[in-house]
Amino acid sequence: MKPKLTILLFNMLALSISISPTVYAKSVVIINPNEFQLSPNGKPLELNVQMKKGEIFNPNLGKFDEVELRQYLDGNSQNTENNSLVAPTIRTQPEAYLKVQLNNKLDNDECKKQDDHNTPHCFNNTNLHTHGLAVNPGYFKKPDSKDTGIASDNVFINIKPNTSQPFQFEIPKNHPAGTFWYHPHLHGSTALQVSSGMVGALIVEGNRFPKIDNNNVVQVGDIDILLKDTDEKILMFQQIQYNKNGKIDDYSELENPTSWAKSSRYTSINGLVLGKLEMTQNKFSRWRMIHGGVRDTLGLIIKELPNSADFSDDKVIQQCREYGEFIDNKENKDIEKITRFNQLKSINFNTFAHDGITMAETQPTKLSVLQPGYRQDALISFPTVNKYCVFDTKLNDKNEINKNISNKLTAQLSENHDLYAKLINWVDVKKSTEREINIQTYLANQAKQKELPTQIINQIAKNDLSAFAPYKSLENEQVKNNKQELNFHIGNGFKISNKINDMDESKAYTGKQEDVRYLNFKTTDDSSYIDEWNLTSTLGGHPFHIHVNPFQIQEILNEKDEDVSGNPSNGGQYDVQFNNLKHVWKDTIFVPKGYTVITRTQYDNNLLGDFVLHCHILDHEDQGMMQDVRICDPNESLEICKARPFAGDTPKIQHSHH
Template sequence: MKITHLILCTPLTLVSGYASANDSSERVLEDPPHMNVTRKHVALLAVPNPTTASTNAPQMQSSNEALFTWELKKTKNKLWNPATKSYDTVILRSYQGTDTQPNTPYIAPTIEVFPGETIRANLDNQLDIDPITHQKPTKDLSCTSDHTDVNKPHCFDGTNMHTHGLWINPAGNSDNVLVSINPGVNFQYEYNIPPDHPTGTFWYHPHRHGSTAIQVASGMAGALVIRGYRQPTLNKTGDLDLLTYGFKERTLVFQQIQYACYDANGNIETDSNGSYICPNNQIGEIRDYQGFGPGEWGKSGRYTSINGEVQPFITQAVAGQVERWRIVHAGIRDSINLSIRQMQNIPSRLDLTPMGEKKLLSESCTGPIVSQHLIAADGLTLKQVMDKTVTVFQPGYRYDALMQFPQEGRYCLIDEAASASANVDRAFSERHLLGIIQVDKATSAPQSLTMALSNNAKQNIAPDMLPAVLQDLQQNLKLSHFVPHQDLPATPYKQFLEFNIDTNADPVQFQVNGKPYQPDRIDRTLELGKTDEWILTSKLASHPFHIHVNPFQVVAVYDPNGKDVSDINAVDDYDKSTTPDPQYRGLKGTWKDTIWVKNVKGASYKVVVRTKYERYIGDFVLHCHILDHEDQGMMQNIRISLPDGNGGITQGHH
């Protein structure tokens, strides 16, 4: 089967009035570029009884190998700035190489593979040449192994690669984030996707301790989609792609590229309000960690981009048609509170300058809200479709949503305002316009979401399981035959983790369990095959917890008064000074790889999760996914070891 991808083109007349004529056609949203995979063969979909399988069932590729090249360079290009109604010239670290696009260099291509396939990726670090002078700069001694202050951001041009959310080997040249690929070094990664790997939406980004934030903030990130069409059976769940096959798909990678211009003293140029400016046609860049702090993203005046475009126009949606949106928060620290509202009182010409944006949001983005029908969290299928009016994305989060627009017209894609207690930046955030959606008139009678999924099931699910799948869909859109992991039982084995920022230390320390990161220290040695229950808290501020390799199942989230706010009908109203926080509601029983550990005015929530260490041994990390916190020490080394057969853990064969 050939997987087709949308190339969104639209006549200029469709977007007239959206922006000035010289930029409107360029800012129509397209999916990120796709890395092409040449496959050796195509195998028919495996079903229990092939003679009765639907002839319309999708096909599946397997036993193939993909070869890509990431060339890491500083790239000169442009980003739209609504404040000036023009493009800013910028020079940022970016991935070039296989299937990258010159017009959008700050979004990496999407990788699409199937379970059982192998990715071979050459990471070629070419960052030792200055793109302006073409001179080789002085050697960065902070990239050397004897660099002493490991938790001070350093080695800005050293790198490596992390496949966020993948269940693969963390060692060697697989998902190994404990290596440094310095300028001038070429290293080949090999990612063997196991045949039983869950399908879903994942992503990839650099993870070299000391430079992770500066590189991800430059746009060095891309989506990684694992597709599959494995049938559900009585003993094994199948792939959700069977139910969404044929729906229009969009991949939306949110990024927060906080470029700046600098004065002669190396300070960021700002106006009287603190917003970043680039006077005298200066070139924007990200030199250091200035501006990576609480509230700084909001003050900077920069805009969240989607697939490398700021405030794009999303076209080719059709009223009543179901679309699958794969949404990735690939920013480094600021929360996104996603909502979609129908636009009313549409002005004859859209002014998207900061003042015009506020007017549009208050006067036009006021129509009925469109439900986001969530089907997967962090790439892993939910037990049933969960409807959200606002979906909260913390850094590292992914959600897959089925979108169905009720009627033709324009819709506002909005980052809603959030209280300080619900926001990574610990500051109240204002509403912002992320983009505008153009929905065309329906070409056929619309179907309900239940009917659309049921029709796909009738086409693609083998006859012996079809009645059970259809019954689930009729009962509140349950997806129980497509959840890739079984519920984990209660366990007496506990792991405790507390995030903290010690502001009394000099310099300030970013800690996990009272200690900043040390690369030569193993903080936890865990046993292969064992299930642990983790209790996550935060002593100061809130932090998104992320652990590599094995995902976890959410057991409960307790507010400081002991109320569980993770149930489907729970209301998180602990902070009486603001509206209830929607982000934990419905997470009980959900599988994820990143979760928000909340602190409100010094009082910590308690997040309880369970995880089982399966298949892979080796060393990897857990950390706060506010990436400048990780670079400054909010990280631990984890080791998974074999049991020794005597009730302990083996320390090696000698």
């Protein structure tokens, strides 16, 4: 029997469309989440997991919904007033030992292990994953110690209610500075906990200056050097799910592709729906955007609301919604409203980092596509004191996790852009005397102030940020002969195959050692340790994520085998989602059905061990779209590497504590 999901995917049901809000949001200002204060005496951060009451604005009903959800809280904070449904930000730096004590204070619900571990279960058990950090995936343990040990980024441990677990993340000296995030990752309860808002920013802050010798950059620096005096917005996008009682207990509320869309809920930022973001005219802010939601694609676009400088908050929200949230589809096109929407001026995202990794250039873009797990860092400035609407526009179906089968408002805007525009938040711009400058001039000015070498200042002025891009390109490297292949498939479960475009040998997660994917072992036929991966999907689109080691995009081939990762203004093939990703480093990449995503990776030999790769639609992951991987010692053969027990079965000592 085919699962219900498959039937739903093929039955594009026409559901009724409703838009009749009479009351709009209270004016709520989006502020950065609270931050953990790092203890000077090296004591760990106290990260509590507990139920917490809060409220979320519901634009469809024009009222706040009372909720009670699993949340991360700062165990040392006296701030009980704060009811924002987002976890505190962790800020750390290269070479730091980030210590966290995770205290699971959820009720002991005496969960029983399911017969099938791919049936979601044990929603009060948890653990902790540092998404995107290149850190040890295992345990630290003193050889003479009898206790369980101190965990690093180990997603196999199970922290039960009323227990605590110490973590220590050793951030390597060469770790990139950037925007990462943390969330629970226990197979079975990941989606439900992340859907409750258990997501926090994890920022690695760098202070390294680029070094030059004989006009060559011999050591890259951190872009943070240039942005020390720049305003920073941490924007955690969440898709917080809850039932009519404001709770989330039943997994069936998550598990099919229509659930989020049908709920008509809005993506929140730092726990706020339709919040107000405060900016200053012509002053760049660094937006650290994190997609911490479970299952909705974001296509962000910022539009200027004409003559709106004196609008009240309510009027801004009302007007933004009128501009963007109109009913439109293939059968029923409202050309007038489409034209009106398109004529609104757009603001550029000057994106300079994907998934926390600084690129060799800033990329101006009007549309910022964020899939679950993605991060983007962008510099944004607003030229007028008008108000601005930030919309989530509807992309065409193959680029979206949720197909056009719900009462989400849709608008077919052009052949290439099957867009609709749902308001996410809006921007209030404070008047200033600053003059408008372009992004290259802004960054070059910052570099001058920091007294960087003239050569680097000149590079920055020409949009060359290679002095700040941490990884060397693998595009010209020799790769291993045996390519890594992976296919996502849905059919009698949520599955992965080790062959591209293959359904027959695809498997749901087994957790068995025989199904571990071994990487990085010594082979006789070549000397290269660089892996090339080919990623495909035979049903739906899935964000591929692998822990610990990021990868570099080489090519993204569409259904016609055209590479769409290039730049269309230099003759590249247009693609709404994948343009300009060629040779960009990421840790999560969307794989639509029919596409082939080709990446390269060089595993960090200081971070050997056992971890996972998976689909970042987290309810897919909980139901089996996950695979165990082991990074072998490059000096050992596959046979020797295979002989060691897998961490998922028996936690083992990875690394001695030092």
